[in-house]
Amino acid sequence: MATVSFKSATRxxxxxxxxxxxxxxxEIEDGExxxxxxxxxCGKSTSLRMLAGLEEVNEGSIYIGDRDVTHxxxxxxxxxxxxxxxxxxxxxxxxxxxxxxxxxxxxxxxxRAKRVMEAAKLLGLEEYLDRKPKALSGGQRQRVAMxxxxxxxxxxxxxxxxxxxxxxxxxxxxxxxxAELQQRLGVTTVYVTHDQVExxxxxxxxxxxxDGLLQQVDTPLNLYDAPKNKxxxxxxxxxxxxxxxxxxxxxxxxxxDYVIPIERNILSKAGSDKTLTIGVRPEAxxxxxNGLPVKVAxxxxxxxxxxxxxxxxxxxxxxxxxARIDARMPVExxxxxxxxxxxxxxxxxxxxxEERLTA
Numbered sequence: 001m002a003t004v005s006f007k008s009a010t011r012x013x014x015x016x017x018x019x020x021x022x023x024x025x026x027e028i029e030d031g032e033x034x035x036x037x038x039x040x041x042c043g044k045s046t047s048l049r050m051l052a053g054l055e056e057v058n059e060g061s062i063y064i065g066d067r068d069v070t071h072x073x074x075x076x077x078x079x080x081x082x083x084x085x086x087x088x089x090x091x092x093x094x095x096x097x098x099x100x101x102x103x104x105x106x107x108x109x110x111x112r113a114k115r116v117m118e119a120a121k122l123l124g125l126e127e128y129l130d131r132k133p134k135a136l137s138g139g140q141r142q143r144v145a146m147x148x149x150x151x152x153x154x155x156x157x158x159x160x161x162x163x164x165x166x167x168x169x170x171x172x173x174x175x176x177x178x179a180e181l182q183q184r185l186g187v188t189t190v191y192v193t194h195d196q197v198e199x200x201x202x203x204x205x206x207x208x209x210x211d212g213l214l215q216q217v218d219t220p221l222n223l224y225d226a227p228k229n230k231x232x233x234x235x236x237x238x239x240x241x242x243x244x245x246x247x248x249x250x251x252x253x254x255x256x257d258y259v260i261p262i263e264r265n266i267l268s269k270a271g272s273d274k275t276l277t278i279g280v281r282p283e284a285x286x287x288x289x290n291g292l293p294v295k296v297a298x299x300x301x302x303x304x305x306x307x308x309x310x311x312x313x314x315x316x317x318x319x320x321x322x323a324r325i326d327a328r329m330p331v332e333x334x335x336x337x338x339x340x341x342x343x344x345x346x347x348x349x350x351x352x353x354e355e356r357l358t359a
Contacts, residue, residue, distance in 0.1 A: 002155040004028040008060035020046045022212040031186045035203035043212040044192045080149035081158040088133040095129040098147045119147040157189040230354040233279045239322045242280045258292040269357045279347030285323035291340035
């Protein structure tokens with residue numbers, strides 16, 4: 001097993017002025033499940049490919065353990081990669097697909113068969129070993145791709161959006177299996193996804209990227225409870241955090257005719273800004289007599305919970321609102337209800353820097 005270190009690692013594609021990954025500094029601990037997450041084009045897959053040796057590192061360095069692998073070819077890095085499209089050989093059986101890399105390494109037939117069978121047992125694939133990939137479902141093919149990585153006993157697993165080709169129910173099931181498997185094997189894993197729910201449920205820690213820059217790296221819960229800036233706040237959490245533009249007043253922040261009380265020492269951190277951004281999670285809104293008037297557009301009833309989607313007016317502009325409410329609460333579409341934010345669950349961000357404001 002091994003640690004992984006990105007030390008100011010930068011990748012600039014030929015013909016581009018802007019780095020795809022810009023001075024990435026990230027320490028991944030031995031045995032850790034690290035998830036890289038962010039929107040399309042943020043540099044997460046490029047970072048993974050740099051670690052795999054499939055992309056050149058223009059500046060900085062990458063270490064696996066205490067070995068500088070920055071300019072080493074992929075085969076010398078002791079990594080195993082699981083791709084989005086599985087990359088299985090269609091003419092080979094499941095057993096041959098899983099053992100192919102070992103065959104190329106000159107591992108004996110007996111040892112190969114033993115290691116393939118161990119991985120197959122771990123993944124519940126014993127009965128499929130003689131089948132070809134075309135006779136398997138998407139979830140089974142994904143497990144074969146995982147098995148091919150496991151048999152190699154690498155120092156690091158790299159996974160590039162491995163669940164994106166599966167249907168919704170299978171994705172939930174498979175992500176649980178992958179997280180459980182990684183914990184059992186204890187292999188350092190770097191996992192790339194654009195799905196923040198996947199990131200939150202699987203990672204020991206999550207690194208959020210935007211435009212090639214690392215925004216924040218922390219445990220899923222810390223990212224949710226204390227996002228470092230407006231981007232992380234809006235990206236992490238489903239449904240997304242409400243980000244409301246508010247005018248700074250003597251006693252707090254005003255949205256429409258609703259004034260949210262905020263301590264003076266926090267408001268002073270806004271500097272010369274006349275406005276700030278208030279972040280309110282859907283569950284931090286409560287129905288109240290004195291609150292923000294919200295015109296109800298849709299109510300999503302999910303059984304135990306319901307999500308209310310509507311709009312609030314501020315300075316003649318509409319702001320979208322999502323609130324979690326009691327599923328049994330009678331709310332008419334088109335009606336207006338008042339929502340108050342729970343004071344100790346507010347997130348405040350500077351308008352000019354978009355950084356978090358704290359006392």
